[in-house]
Every structure is written in C-alpha cells, then in structure tokens.
Amino acid sequence: MGGELRYEIGQNAYIKLILHTLKHKTSAVNGVLLGRVSGGDTKPVVEITDSVPLFHSQIGLLPPLEIALVQIEEYYDQQGLNIVGYYHANERFDDFELGTVAKNIGDHIYRYIPQAAVLLLDNKKLEALPKGKDRSPVMQLYTRDVSRSWKLVGSDGSSQVTIKEPSANIVLVDYISSGKWQDIIDFDDHLDDISKYEHKLLFSLFFHHLITYFCE
Amino acid sequence: MVSKTEEAQVNRLENQVDNGGGGAWEYLCLVRTLKLRRSDKVLKHGLSILNDPKKRSSLGPDEWTLYEQVAIAAMDCQCLDVAKDCIKVLQKRFPDSKRVGKLEAMLLEAKGSWVEAEKAYTSLLEDNPLDQVIHKRRSAMAKAQGNTSGAIEWLNKYLEIFMADHDAWRELAEIYVSLQMYKQAAFCYEELILSQPTTPLYHLAYADVLYTLGGLENLQTAKKYYASTIDLTGGKNTRALLGICLCTFSIGELTKGRNKEGKESSDLQCLAAAALEKDYKQRAPTKLALLNSTLKSLKLSS
Numbered sequence: 438m439g440g441e442l443r444y445e446i447g448q449n450a451y452i453k454l455i456l457h458t459l460k461h462k463t464s465a466v467n468g469v470l471l472g473r474v475s476g477g478d479t480k481p482v483v484e485i486t487d488s489v490p491l492f493h494s495q496i497g498l499l500p501p502l503e504i505a506l507v508q509i510e511e512y513y514d515q516q517g518l519n520i521v522g523y524y525h526a527n528e529r530f531d532d533f534e535l536g537t538v539a540k541n542i543g544d545h546i547y548r549y550i551p552q553a554a555v556l557l558l559d560n561k562k563l564e565a566l567p568k569g570k571d572r573s574p575v576m577q578l579y580t581r582d583v584s585r586s587w588k589l590v591g592s593d594g595s596s597q598v599t600i601k602e603p604s605a606n607i608v609l610v611d612y613i614s615s616g617k618w619q620d621i622i623d624f625d626d627h628l629d630d631i632s633k634y635e636h637k638l639l640f641s642l643f644f645h646h647l648i649t650y651f652c653e
Numbered sequence: 654m655v656s657k658t659e660e661a662q663v664n665r666l667e668n669q670v671d672n673g674g675g676g677a678w679e680y681l682c683l684v685r686t687l688k689l690r691r692s693d694k695v696l697k698h699g700l701s702i703l704n705d706p707k708k709r710s711s712l713g714p715d716e717w718t719l720y721e722q723v724a725i726a727a728m729d730c731q732c733l734d735v736a737k738d739c740i741k742v743l744q745k746r747f748p749d750s751k752r753v754g755k756l757e758a759m760l761l762e763a764k765g766s767w768v769e770a771e772k773a774y775t776s777l778l779e780d781n782p783l784d785q786v787i788h789k790r791r792s793a794m795a796k797a798q799g800n801t802s803g804a805i806e807w808l809n810k811y812l813e814i815f816m817a818d819h820d821a822w823r824e825l826a827e828i829y830v831s832l833q834m835y836k837q838a839a840f841c842y843e844e845l846i847l848s849q850p851t852t853p854l855y856h857l858a859y860a861d862v863l864y865t866l867g868g869l870e871n872l873q874t875a876k877k878y879y880a881s882t883i884d885l886t887g888g889k890n891t892r893a894l895l896g897i898c899l900c901t902f903s904i905g906e907l908t909k910g911r912n913k914e915g916k917e918s919s920d921l922q923c924l925a926a927a928a929l930e931k932d933y934k935q936r937a938p939t940k941l942a943l944l945n946s947t948l949k950s951l952k953l954s955s
Contacts, residue, residue, distance in 0.1 A: 463690060465831070495858070497830040499865040504895050504947065511946050528831075532799060537833055628892050632936040 443482040444554050444578060444598040446470075448605040450488040451574055455609055456618040458526040458558050461493035467542065468492075468623070469506070470522035471513050474552060483521050483552050484601075487513070490623035497538045505624045506545075520546060522554035524576070530560045535579055540587050547581055554598065555579040555587060567610050574600050654820075654854065655687050663689065670698055677702055678712070685722055692729035699723035700735070717746060724756055728763040736760055751781060758787075762794055770794060785815055796828070804828060819845060826858065835866045853885035853893075860896055869907050876900035880921065888928050897925040902951040922952070 450470065458466050471487040491505050509520065523546045525539040535543075535557050543555040555578070562575035578590040578598045590597060600606070612618070622633045655663075666680040677698040684691055699719055702708045709716055724739035740760060743753045758773035771794070774787050781787070788811045795803035808825045812818065826841035842859035849855065860878035863871040879896035886893065901922040926948050933941045 495827060495830050495861070497833050497835075497865070498861040500861050500896055500899050501892065503899060507947050507950055508943055511950075512943055529797065529799060536831075538831065541833070628895075631891055631933060631940070634937065634940060 441481075442552060443476075443480075444485070445482055445601050446485040446556075446574060446598055447472075447487070448600060448602040448608065450485050451600055451605055452609050452612060453621065454488040454490065454524050454556075455558075455563065455575065456612060457488075457490035457493075457621045457623060458563075459613060459618040460621045463528070464493050465496050465526060465528040466490070466493045466623070467496055467523065467525045467539070469509055469520055469546070470524060470554060470556070471509070471518045472521040473517070473519060474521070474550070481552075483554060485521060485554065485598075486518060488524065490621055492625045493623060494625055496542075501624065501628060502542065502545075504628075520549045521552070522546060522556065524556040524558070526558035527560075533557075533559070533577070535587055535589075543579070543581070543587055551581070553581065556598065566606060567613075572600065572603055572606060574598055575606075654823075654852075655689070659687055663687065667691070667694060670694075681719065681722060685718075690729070692726040695722060695726035696730050696732065696735070699726060703739075717743060721752070721756065725759065728759060731763070733760065733763055736763065751777060755784075755787060759790065762790065762797070767794060767798060783814075785811075785818065788815070789821065792824075801828060801832060816844075817848065819849065826862075830862065835862050838862050839866065851885060853882045853890065856882040856885065857890065857893055857896075860893070864896065864900065864903075869904065872900050872904050872907070876904070876921075883925070889932075891929065891932070894925045894929050898922055898929075898948060898951045926952075 450472075454468055454470075457468060460466075468488050468490040470485045471489065472483060472485040474481065474483050476482045489505075489509055492501060506520070513519070523539075523543055525535070525542075527534070527536065535555065539555065539557070543553065546553045546555070556574075556576040557579065559575050559577050562571070565571070566575060576598065579587040580590055582588050602608075626633050663680070663683055666676055666683060669675070670677045670680050671694075681695060681699055681702075684695055699722060702712070703716075703719060703723060712719060720739045720743050724736045724743070727733070727736035727739065736756075737760065740753065740756050743750070743756065747753050754773070754777055758770050758777060761770035761773055771791075774790055777787055778784065788807075792804045792807035792811065795801075795807055805825065805828055808821060808828070812821055812825065815821065822841045822845050826838045826845075829835070829838035829841065839859065839862045842855050842862060845852070845855040846859060856878045860875040860882065863875035863878065876897060879893045879900060882890055882893035883897070888894070901919065929944060929948070930941070933944045
C-alpha cells in the first residue's frame with residue numbers, strides 16, 4: 438500500500454523554463470525535465486530539479502531532438518539525475534491542448550520513466566501572475582495512464598505539481614520585469630552557434646537570487 | 654531569411670540603440686528591409702522618434718512609413734490604442750488609401766474581430782486581387798484561430814498563384830511539420846530546392862524532414878542532403894555535420910547483417926566527426942568531452 442505519487446518542481450528548473458517560453462513568444466518551445474524519483478513506496482515524489490530548454494523552431498523534427506537527448510542523458514547521468522519529464526508551450530495564446538507532437542515526444546520520454554511528467558504552459562495563468570498571489574506553477578500537468586494516453590491532472594487531485602520554494606512566483610515576476618528571459622540559451626541556439634551554451638546562465642540566475650535575498 | 658552577418662549587424666545596432674547610443678532610425682530601416690519580427694523593440698524605438706516633434710519632422714516623407722511600421726508592431730504587441738492612433742494619423746494624411754485600409758483590417762484582426770476583418774480583406778481584394786499581403790493575411794487569420802487545415806488551404810491557394818513566394822513555401826512546410834505531415838513538408842522543401850538550389854537552409858530542412866520520415870531510402874537521401882549542406886556552407890554547419898553522424902548510425906542499424914555501405918560511408922562520418930571536434934575545440938572547449946561521448950555512442954554500429 439503506497440502513497441499517491443506527487444510531483445515537485447524546484448525553483449531553478451521552473452523559472453528557467455518559463456523564461457524560455459517568454460523569450461520566444463511567437464513560437465512553440467519545448468524542453469526536458471531532469472530529476473529523480475524518491476520517497477520510496479510510502480511517499481513517492483518525482484522531484485524535478487533542473488530543466489533544459491531545447492527548441493523554439495520546427496519542434497516536430499527528429500535529428501536535433503535525438504542529439505539533444507543523447508547529450509542530456511550523458512551529462513546528467515554523471516550528476517546522478519535522470520530525465521523525468523518534458524515541457525511544452527504552444528504557439529498560440531489560447532491553445533490549451535496538448536498537441537500530437539508534444540504527445541509523441543512525451544511517449545519517447547515515457548520510455549525513460551513511466552512516471553514521466555509532461556508540463557504544458559498555461560498562458561492565462563502566466564498572464565495573471567503579476568496581479569495575483571498564486572503560488573502554484575503556471576503549468577498544466579499531464580501524466581500517462583494505463584490506456585497509454587496523456588491525461589490532464591485535475592486541480593482536485595493530490596498528484597498536482599507543486600513548486601518546492603513557496604516564493605518562486607514572486608522571484609519569477611521579478612525576473613520577468615527585469616527582462617531576464619533574454620539570457621536564456623536553448624539547444625537550438627547552441628546548434629546555431631556552438632559557442633553559446635547554458636551553464637553561465639545557471640550561475641547568474643542563482644547569483645542574482647542570492648543578492649536579492651541578502652538585500653531584503 | 655537572414656544571413657549570419659545580417660543578423661549580427663541588426664543585433665549590434667539593437668544593442669547600440671538599447672543602450673542610448675543612437676541609430677534608432679537606421680535600426681528601424683534595417684528591421685523593415687530584412688522583414689524581421691522584433692515588434693517590442695520597433696514599438697519602443699519607433700515611438701521615441703514619433704513622439705519627438707523634432708525627430709519626426711527630420712524624417713521628411715519617411716515619417717509615414719514609420720507610422721505604418723509602428724502601427725504593425727503595436728498590433729503585434731497588443732498595444733491596440735497605439736496602433737489606432739498611428740492609423741488615425743495616416744488616415745488623416747492619406748484619406749481613401751488602400752494601404753491604410755489594409756492597416757485598418759489588420760487592426761480588426763488584432764482585436765479578434767475575425768468576421769469584420771474577413772469582410773474588410775475580401776472587399777480590399779475586390780479592388781486589388783493580386784495583393785499578396787492580403788492573401789497571406791487570410792492564412793494568418795486561420796492559423797491564429799487555430800484552424801490549421803484552413804491555414805493550409807489558404808496557403809495552397811495562394812501558392813497556386815504566387816508560386817515563387819519562398820517565405821510562403823517555408824511557412825507551409827513549417828505548418829506541415831507541426832502537424833507531423835512530413836511527406837507534404839518534404840514536397841515544399843523540394844519546391845524550394847528546385848527554385849533556389851544554392852540555399853543551404855532548404856537542403857538542411859529537407860534532410861531533417863527525410864530523417865524524421867525514416868526508412869532506409871529516406872535516410873540515404875537525407876545523408877546526401879546533409880552532405881550538400883556541408884558543401885554549401887563550407888563545412889561550418891553544425892547541424893549538417895551532426896546529421897551525417899546520425900544518418901550513418903541509423904543506416905547502420907537498419908542494414909545490420911546485410912551488405913554494409915562500405916568504407917565510403919564511414920569515411921564521411923569520420924570526416925564529419927573530425928570537423929565537429931575541431932570546431933568544438935576552438936569555440937566550445939568545455940563541451941568537447943560531451944561531444945566526444947555523443948559521437949562515440951553514434952559510432953557503435955560501424
């Protein structure tokens with residue numbers, strides 16, 4: 438008899454992926470979620486600790502995706518993290534459906550881990566963010582059920598996705614207003630110019646947060 | 654479609670203007686010529702010129718072009734009041750103008766008044782049936798409403814008349830890819846390669862689509878087009894080099910046990926891998942180890 442599976446996303450992973458979607462407002466974007474499953478049988482939780490922004494153009498094409506997954510597997514395996522999910526933001530503002538490309542990539546990710554999470558950006562929630570005090574992530578969670586289809590996890594279920602740090606949305610709004618999304622580098626950017634890659638950003642995001650924390 | 658040098662030039666200018674170094678008009682002209690979509694910057698810097706009477710009058714007759722450019726950028730950023738004001742100025746200066754009429758119809762579109770916008774475009778087309786921009790707006794409206802099959806239909810109708818419009822072929826190809834209709838996307842890229850055989854972007858996209866379609870024949874053709882991309886880009890295109898490695902690996906997987914392609918194919922893969930390693934060593938040395946392990950896992954079958 439086990440507890441119900443929870444999904445938890447860390448602030449760094451969450452903010453990075455939202456900023457990625459904001460950098461490319463006129464196209465669909467996607468990326469991979471890294472983390473681990475912990476808590477054993479009694480309190481199982483999928484911890485999403487990092488996200489890797491992948492593409493903002495021609496998302497339905499295989500070659501860049503295959504290369505990205507090989508590299509991500511290799512890199513994060515060394516850090517003891519696994520691919521635990523996938524995130525996607527649709528091209529249109531009022532499109533709340535998980536499209537076929539997203540589902541297919543989700544199926545591919547499912548092969549890594551059956552508890553894979555697919556997060557879809559909720560544009561309405563994102564727009565409402567600066568005005569409200571909502572602490573929940575501006576994403577919809579989809580998981581694959583026994584019928585092998587991706588189902589939206591409702592707001593009444595306990596297996597919703599939560600953000601580990603309660604003030605994450607406040608930090609996010611701050612980053613958005615200071616235009617931090619301009620610094621996001623995704624795999625598409627790297628393939629276009631290999632001298633661009635992500636790691637410098639990770640450090641600068643964290644550093645900025647430390648400064649604001651100490652200056653409060 | 655912009656070249657790397659053009660993009661670098663625009664970015665440099667953008668940085669300059671953003672940091673108060675002047676050159677706003679030059680930047681706006683460049684964005685317009687290259688047909689880039691940088692609406693938030695255009696809006697910001699365009700308005701700073703238009704709201705300053707001295708700067709505005711120094712533009713002379715170009716002032717009206719700027720109003721038009723800013724109106725469109727404002728609509729893209731959903732600043733509909735700004736767009737309305739710009740259009741009003743243009744209406745005053747050019748009453749009964751078809752060009753301004755187009756902007757009015759676009760404003761209806763931006764507001765989401767699809768039916769009125771459709772009516773406006775139809776009536777504009779009656780007077781001007783060969784206006785390419787208006788034809789394409791219909792496809793854009795369908796796409797904006799989530800009617801992708803409608804968007805495809807309009808684009809196909811458009812391309813029957815204006816078959817030399819490369820941007821439209823590309824847009825159609827990208828819509829097909831987003832719907833996973835790869836065969837149809839391949840057809841679009843074939844048209845583009847036929848009409849512009851020396852543009853590497855089309856070879857590369859075609860190769861990517863063929864690889865995604867899969868199957869031995871498609872993989873072998875994809876490899877040829879990755880190779881032609883490398884040829885056209887002087888060996889500098891990372892995606893094409895990686896594509897060669899992917900193709901060789903996948904072809905190897907499919908032909909296991911049968912007659913292998915021979916030394917020629919593994920030569921090509923080795924050359925591609927060497928070129929990648931050299932480039933990474935020079936420009937992304939911290940990522941070199943990761944590249945090497947990726948290449949290693951792709952060489953398993955040879």
